[in-house]
Amino acid sequence: MTGFTHIDSKGSAVMVDVGDKPETEREAAAEGFIRMNEECFALLKNGAHKKGDVLGTARIAGIMGAKKTSSLIPLCHMVPLTALTLDFELIEESLSVKAVCKAKAKAVTGVEMEALTGVSTALLTVYDMCKAVDRAMTIYGIRLLKKQGGKSGLWEAEH
Amino acid sequence: MTGFTHIDSKGSAVMVDVGDKPETEREAAAEGFIRMNEECFALLKNGAHKKGDVLGTARIAGIMGAKKTSSLIPLCHMVPLTALTLDFELIEESLSVKAVCKAKAKAVTGVEMEALTGVSTALLTVYDMCKAVDRAMTIYGIRLLKKQGGKSGLWEAEH
Amino acid sequence: MTGFTHIDSKGSAVMVDVGDKPETEREAAAEGFIRMNEECFALLKNGAHKKGDVLGTARIAGIMGAKKTSSLIPLCHMVPLTALTLDFELIEESLSVKAVCKAKAKAVTGVEMEALTGVSTALLTVYDMCKAVDRAMTIYGIRLLKKQGGKSGLWEAEH
Amino acid sequence: MTGFTHIDSKGSAVMVDVGDKPETEREAAAEGFIRMNEECFALLKNGAHKKGDVLGTARIAGIMGAKKTSSLIPLCHMVPLTALTLDFELIEESLSVKAVCKAKAKAVTGVEMEALTGVSTALLTVYDMCKAVDRAMTIYGIRLLKKQGGKSGLWEAEH
Amino acid sequence: MTGFTHIDSKGSAVMVDVGDKPETEREAAAEGFIRMNEECFALLKNGAHKKGDVLGTARIAGIMGAKKTSSLIPLCHMVPLTALTLDFELIEESLSVKAVCKAKAKAVTGVEMEALTGVSTALLTVYDMCKAVDRAMTIYGIRLLKKQGGKSGLWEAEH
Amino acid sequence: MTGFTHIDSKGSAVMVDVGDKPETEREAAAEGFIRMNEECFALLKNGAHKKGDVLGTARIAGIMGAKKTSSLIPLCHMVPLTALTLDFELIEESLSVKAVCKAKAKAVTGVEMEALTGVSTALLTVYDMCKAVDRAMTIYGIRLLKKQGGKSGLWEAEH
Numbered sequence: 003m004t005g006f007t008h009i010d011s012k013g014s015a016v017m018v019d020v021g022d023k024p025e026t027e028r029e030a031a032a033e034g035f036i037r038m039n040e041e042c043f044a045l046l047k048n049g050a051h052k053k054g055d056v057l058g059t060a061r062i063a064g065i066m067g068a069k070k071t072s073s074l075i076p077l078c079h080m081v082p083l084t085a086l087t088l089d090f091e092l093i094e095e096s097l098s099v100k101a102v103c104k105a106k107a108k109a110v111t112g113v114e115m116e117a118l119t120g121v122s123t124a125l126l127t128v129y130d131m132c133k134a135v136d137r138a139m140t141i142y143g144i145r146l147l148k149k150q151g152g153k154s155g156l157w158e159a160e161h
Numbered sequence: 162m163t164g165f166t167h168i169d170s171k172g173s174a175v176m177v178d179v180g181d182k183p184e185t186e187r188e189a190a191a192e193g194f195i196r197m198n199e200e201c202f203a204l205l206k207n208g209a210h211k212k213g214d215v216l217g218t219a220r221i222a223g224i225m226g227a228k229k230t231s232s233l234i235p236l237c238h239m240v241p242l243t244a245l246t247l248d249f250e251l252i253e254e255s256l257s258v259k260a261v262c263k264a265k266a267k268a269v270t271g272v273e274m275e276a277l278t279g280v281s282t283a284l285l286t287v288y289d290m291c292k293a294v295d296r297a298m299t300i301y302g303i304r305l306l307k308k309q310g311g312k313s314g315l316w317e318a319e320h
Numbered sequence: 321m322t323g324f325t326h327i328d329s330k331g332s333a334v335m336v337d338v339g340d341k342p343e344t345e346r347e348a349a350a351e352g353f354i355r356m357n358e359e360c361f362a363l364l365k366n367g368a369h370k371k372g373d374v375l376g377t378a379r380i381a382g383i384m385g386a387k388k389t390s391s392l393i394p395l396c397h398m399v400p401l402t403a404l405t406l407d408f409e410l411i412e413e414s415l416s417v418k419a420v421c422k423a424k425a426k427a428v429t430g431v432e433m434e435a436l437t438g439v440s441t442a443l444l445t446v447y448d449m450c451k452a453v454d455r456a457m458t459i460y461g462i463r464l465l466k467k468q469g470g471k472s473g474l475w476e477a478e479h
Numbered sequence: 480m481t482g483f484t485h486i487d488s489k490g491s492a493v494m495v496d497v498g499d500k501p502e503t504e505r506e507a508a509a510e511g512f513i514r515m516n517e518e519c520f521a522l523l524k525n526g527a528h529k530k531g532d533v534l535g536t537a538r539i540a541g542i543m544g545a546k547k548t549s550s551l552i553p554l555c556h557m558v559p560l561t562a563l564t565l566d567f568e569l570i571e572e573s574l575s576v577k578a579v580c581k582a583k584a585k586a587v588t589g590v591e592m593e594a595l596t597g598v599s600t601a602l603l604t605v606y607d608m609c610k611a612v613d614r615a616m617t618i619y620g621i622r623l624l625k626k627q628g629g630k631s632g633l634w635e636a637e638h
Numbered sequence: 639m640t641g642f643t644h645i646d647s648k649g650s651a652v653m654v655d656v657g658d659k660p661e662t663e664r665e666a667a668a669e670g671f672i673r674m675n676e677e678c679f680a681l682l683k684n685g686a687h688k689k690g691d692v693l694g695t696a697r698i699a700g701i702m703g704a705k706k707t708s709s710l711i712p713l714c715h716m717v718p719l720t721a722l723t724l725d726f727e728l729i730e731e732s733l734s735v736k737a738v739c740k741a742k743a744k745a746v747t748g749v750e751m752e753a754l755t756g757v758s759t760a761l762l763t764v765y766d767m768c769k770a771v772d773r774a775m776t777i778y779g780i781r782l783l784k785k786q787g788g789k790s791g792l793w794e795a796e797h
Numbered sequence: 798m799t800g801f802t803h804i805d806s807k808g809s810a811v812m813v814d815v816g817d818k819p820e821t822e823r824e825a826a827a828e829g830f831i832r833m834n835e836e837c838f839a840l841l842k843n844g845a846h847k848k849g850d851v852l853g854t855a856r857i858a859g860i861m862g863a864k865k866t867s868s869l870i871p872l873c874h875m876v877p878l879t880a881l882t883l884d885f886e887l888i889e890e891s892l893s894v895k896a897v898c899k900a901k902a903k904a905v906t907g908v909e910m911e912a913l914t915g916v917s918t919a920l921l922t923v924y925d926m927c928k929a930v931d932r933a934m935t936i937y938g939i940r941l942l943k944k945q946g947g948k949s950g951l952w953e954a955e956h
Binding site: 494495496497498548549550554557558559587633 | 931
């Protein structure tokens, strides 16, 4: 036994059998950050205030990316999402953009990967749109915040 | 003027015109990390030694993800890559997996986003395959290491 | 309040939460047209009579396009369709091809976008296959004909 | 001979051989419209003025849709675009949104289909985002405005 | 009547209406083979023993390919799979790799095409990874082994 | 050294570096077969004569599948094809359909995988469309017929 559900007893990758799990309401939230230099943060902040197209584009990219989760992550099941939101916050102290993605589905398996993929795709899009100003931006702190539904019930990140 | 090349003077998102740039050899390298708890790291380390399927699967996911960059990141140009590698390193001190993705192309635009998308997709796949053991894993330190080719020449991350 | 369900109170795009809606039988029909010059219409008419490959190809393109709706339209939910048909009619008086797409699903949200995307993709394919003969073809009259199922019940276009 | 380049002498669909055509600068522009009722137009106009998320989302959808052209239109060649823009105009008299998509590439075949697919996808997205307010919206007037490059040179729509 | 469920009375391709079929447990298994020369088989055998990356990669490709079935096969319905496995066996006598793919879903339609597409994609990937050593490899014997669930009940291949 | 170009010295999968190879005219042809029972063959033969929609649909599926090669086969490079044809032949003696796919590109790497993927997707589509009549159909004899261009020059299958 490997301990990893996606690896069988012979060491091969498998798509876990979720056929016996009941369909329940599933929710997951994930967050992530991108840190940039002062010039870039200032431009984003002003742009976000007036027009919003960097974060607006990143939001659409994140939503569409989340819907592609099962075609990006090899062993993920296809889950038809019933809701998805992506919110951004500009954090002055750390010159960072925070992204939070919340996903919901009525499904036999969780939607953590959808929330995490939504956050990642949104942050990569911020990088792409701002890279002419700052190539050294760093994406960090991508993690699950919360997961609800299914046998394991509610799980929340500690801090 | 916004300072962001992907936003035009009216504040609208645009795919930058690269039609006048000459085709040159392009290279980019990016890195990223995922930190996990001791139990998970030990399982991965043993598994990696014997069978390699978690990291082997993450590598394939990263390579395929990099090839999908222009369909994930809204304003990215399609760049036919000539080479792509993804390497992993287990870092004992920080209980982390490090992923490094190197991309190459003969193109009119850079391949940074391909390298960053390769890293992100690989790390999300590690999360997916190990999440039954540790849900609190964090992805961090995704950044460009190096970029070569085109008008701006060589760029390297400072440290 | 914006009045648009896909825009939240802060003006951000959202994938509407359909998690509380019951799964019901959904149906939608959409139509659209493409007008061409006499030479092109005659070729299509003769070809359609004998071999049918322009419209046969457009039908397949429309069916496959409709299945891709949620990856094309950013805020659409993924809906597993239970049926999809695409029919064409040659309209002599207006030198036009009419396309009608009917979609069905057992779902928590409607399938209007699937029917409309099916029609659009089919008509774009007719354009592509006939453009060597007539570049000035115009696509027009793409609209919803009918929508059934869900809280709002039956809706039909007025004329 | 059928007159259609995508149908061979046996009546079968073919992807035309463009291997002997020289790579040249290609440009295409296409336009299209969506007409709505007064309430919907007013909401869009106010929203567009303040936040722009309906048209901002439609722009991203159109750009991403144009990049998917060769996977939507069966016999289209893959063309790596060097530039793509999508612009919208609100036309008060006809209660319509006008979309114009311009595509460029250095390629052996034209980019008309990319421009037309960009317009279509953008207009379908406007429909999706506004359909809760007006289901009877109609998409019309999708056509090629201009095409440049390649053997046939410049072509412009007559009016 | 044509006898083919995907062709209607006018000879047009249709996505069969499965809206009235009840959702039941569905299972399908398919197999397929690829035969190669001795040198190639020996390399694969040794590699499979020590590192497994050819077959490990083929497994991931097959799993991801199976999830794409409805976007590859024009008239297939989208079926969210609940389980998918791909197993390989090296057959010394025939210098062949055997691939077996098993798919499961709770659905209104069967998952035969998913199992067959999984096998095909895996075998194509083996070809791709080994073609530098043997270009004359042949893929053969792709067939359905078993199908369960739905009105027609259990079906098994004869030998 | 493994002998397999897609496996590096550590046993990891890699996308081979083709950056130093010159762009040349590439061609490849592949074939494959599907065998069915008499009833199914007769229906297909009659249908093919009159309406052609099974093989017409399979042809479109094959062409679109070939264009997706690099997203299906993990280590394949993206190659913009300049031509692609798919032809079918009904072989009375063996109750089989033969599919031949020819692909061309001006590229730094070959197009064998595109031709093989085109054949495979087309044959899977024939299976899908005829499976209600014969579930025991077998796909066989998928192999490369010819490959031209690049350093290794012309290669042809022996018989």
